Amino acid sequence: xxxxxxxxxxxxxxxxxxxxxxxxxxxTVQVLDATxxxxxxxxxxxxxxxxxxxxxxxxxxxxxELDGEQxxxxxxxxxxxxxxxxxxxxxxxxxxxxFGSCRYGKVDDRAFARRxxxxxxxxxxxxxxxxxxxxxxxxxxLLGDQVxxxxxxxxxxxxxxxxTDRNPDWPDDEIVGFDEYVGLYVAAWSDPEIRxxxxxxxTAMIFDDHDVRDDWxxxxxxxxxxxxxxxWRTRIRSALASYWVFQHLGNLSPDQLAxxxxxxxxxxxxxxxxxxxxxxxxxxDAETGGAKDVRFSFRWDVGRTRIVMIDSxxxxxLDGRREMLGDDEFRWVEEQVRASGEVDHLVLGTSLxxxxxxxxxxLETANEISAHRPGRRGRLAEKVRQAxxxxxxxxxxxxxxxxxxxxxxxxxxxxxxxxxxxxxxxDSYAAAAQLADASPGAAPVHQLVCSPVHNVxxxxxxxxFRAAWSRVATRLADLWASRAGAPPKxxxxxxxxxxxxxxxxxxxxxxxxxxxxxxxxxxxAASLVERSRLELxx
Numbered sequence: 001x002x003x004x005x006x007x008x009x010x011x012x013x014x015x016x017x018x019x020x021x022x023x024x025x026x027x028t029v030q031v032l033d034a035t036x037x038x039x040x041x042x043x044x045x046x047x048x049x050x051x052x053x054x055x056x057x058x059x060x061x062x063x064x065e066l067d068g069e070q071x072x073x074x075x076x077x078x079x080x081x082x083x084x085x086x087x088x089x090x091x092x093x094x095x096x097x098x099f100g101s102c103r104y105g106k107v108d109d110r111a112f113a114r115r116x117x118x119x120x121x122x123x124x125x126x127x128x129x130x131x132x133x134x135x136x137x138x139x140x141x142l143l144g145d146q147v148x149x150x151x152x153x154x155x156x157x158x159x160x161x162x163x164t165d166r167n168p169d170w171p172d173d174e175i176v177g178f179d180e181y182v183g184l185y186v187a188a189w190s191d192p193e194i195r196x197x198x199x200x201x202x203t204a205m206i207f208d209d210h211d212v213r214d215d216w217x218x219x220x221x222x223x224x225x226x227x228x229x230x231x232w233r234t235r236i237r238s239a240l241a242s243y244w245v246f247q248h249l250g251n252l253s254p255d256q257l258a259x260x261x262x263x264x265x266x267x268x269x270x271x272x273x274x275x276x277x278x279x280x281x282x283x284x285d286a287e288t289g290g291a292k293d294v295r296f297s298f299r300w301d302v303g304r305t306r307i308v309m310i311d312s313x314x315x316x317x318l319d320g321r322r323e324m325l326g327d328d329e330f331r332w333v334e335e336q337v338r339a340s341g342e343v344d345h346l347v348l349g350t351s352l353x354x355x356x357x358x359x360x361x362x363l364e365t366a367n368e369i370s371a372h373r374p375g376r377r378g379r380l381a382e383k384v385r386q387a388x389x390x391x392x393x394x395x396x397x398x399x400x401x402x403x404x405x406x407x408x409x410x411x412x413x414x415x416x417x418x419x420x421x422x423x424x425x426x427d428s429y430a431a432a433a434q435l436a437d438a439s440p441g442a443a444p445v446h447q448l449v450c451s452p453v454h455n456v457x458x459x460x461x462x463x464x465f466r467a468a469w470s471r472v473a474t475r476l477a478d479l480w481a482s483r484a485g486a487p488p489k490x491x492x493x494x495x496x497x498x499x500x501x502x503x504x505x506x507x508x509x510x511x512x513x514x515x516x517x518x519x520x521x522x523x524x525a526a527s528l529v530e531r532s533r534l535e536l537x538x
Contacts, residue, residue, distance in 0.1 A: 010250025050254035056088025101423020102452030144208025144351030181242035324399035357468035362477035429498030450506035
């Protein structure tokens with residue numbers, strides 16, 4: 001009996017917490033005084049241990065037992081004890097939120113490891129372990145691409161090649177089956193530093209394209225083309241099922257899990273619950289009446305800070321109309337923001353940036369207009385859209401405008417700051433927004449992008465993104481978009497910091513009515529250098 005992965009500390013409230021684990025066999029998992037029986041999904045074993053009755057404003061050390069045998073913390077560990085940090089009145093006004101995206105785990109291929117560089121989250125965890133407990137963050141937001149199912153490391157390629165039971169119709173260089181996805185997650189989250197930080201900092205997650213496949217849900221044409229591949233149905237089922245198990249479930253509170261029909265069906269199922277999870281994945285992938293049956297967007301309240309995480313990948317509506325997420329889910333997001341009147345700071349998390357470099361934003365909007373036109377011009381625009389990854393918020397112009405209106409209302413609601421945190425684009429930057437529809441004296445609004453945490457930097461990324469922020473490129477792209485028929489945007493923005501290239505980790509520090517953003521890059525496996533510190537509030 002062993003602990004395959006975890007413990008991962010997920011949703012934490014004032015008196016509740018959730019601990020996720022994967023084990024090698026069926027067992028009873030105990031954390032503090034709470035127990036949970038593992039569930040079986042496609043031959044693998046998982047448990048979510050809901051803790052209730054905790055004391056607010058405390059940090060409680062904990063261990064993990066499997067059938068009465070302690071398996072965490074390890075017998076010898078260089079890290080402090082894992083703790084559960086509950087919120088409460090004493091800490092309500094403070095929140096330190098660490099975020100980033102696009103991360104490979106450690107690899108055993110030396111050449112590839114050199115290309116990847118130093119893992120920024122590893123370095124942050126190592127520094128955190130040496131620092132005062134009072135300075136530990138209250139939340140870790142992983143904003144997409146926790147695993148790379150379509151860009152495999154050398155060891156994953158070797159593992160696939162060594163399998164004798166693999167379907168010969170599956171691609172040699174991509175993950176397809178659920179078992180293969182399980183191996184990806186285990187590899188990504190088994191680093192000692194990562195395992196420790198995720199065991200002691202409440203961790204929220206949302207996916208992006210590489211968790212499934214590059215350019216996932218770019219357009220209806222992309223989706224139609226990928227569905228013709230004989231292995232895609234298995235791939236999307238495996239991707240969404242593994243996302244639900246490894247990432248989404250822990251985003252929910254114990255009360256939300258108790259009311260979740262799918263999780264309750266798994267808990268009460270006798271035997272392997274794969275058929276239930278497989279059916280859930282099919283529902284999540286399907287569009288019915290312009291909506292998705294499964295919502296992956298979620299909300300966390302961290303003291304007087306509200307975090308609303310928006311699913312900007314699977315929630316897309318592409319059949320018949322083009323929206324970043326359907327009306328039902330967008331209304332849910334709007335309701336979470338509208339109900340945030342009692343908080344000081346609003347954080348909107350979306351794997352894809354809302355505010356791209358202005359030149360790219362204008363080109364994405366112009367491309368969307370052209371791709372909807374019939375004939376050769378439309379087909380060419382579609383090819384450009386897929387080849388150049390023109391599928392961020394500005395490429396879903398109606399949704400971009402709706403998000404802009406939502407942010408304007410939120411900034412006018414009495415909060416001290418609104419921050420949109422994102423990843424995906426393999427560079428990091430901060431931008432300040434000026435909203436035409438915000439009220440006088442509205443809160444400052446910023447787009448904060450942190451990407452990648454641990455990934456290869458392609459040679460063309462720095463010159464491309466530097467040029468995309470230039471006035472000349474912006475003016476030319478604006479003229480192009482106007483000629484294509486794009487209406488004026490109700491927001492303008494200017495870059496405050498960056499773009500920074502290479503592995504980066506960012507922190508949003510909130511204290512009372514003040515907000516500060518910090519971008520750091522690793523100097524060594526245990527230290528980071530500050531690239532920028534921005535005061536976001538007056």
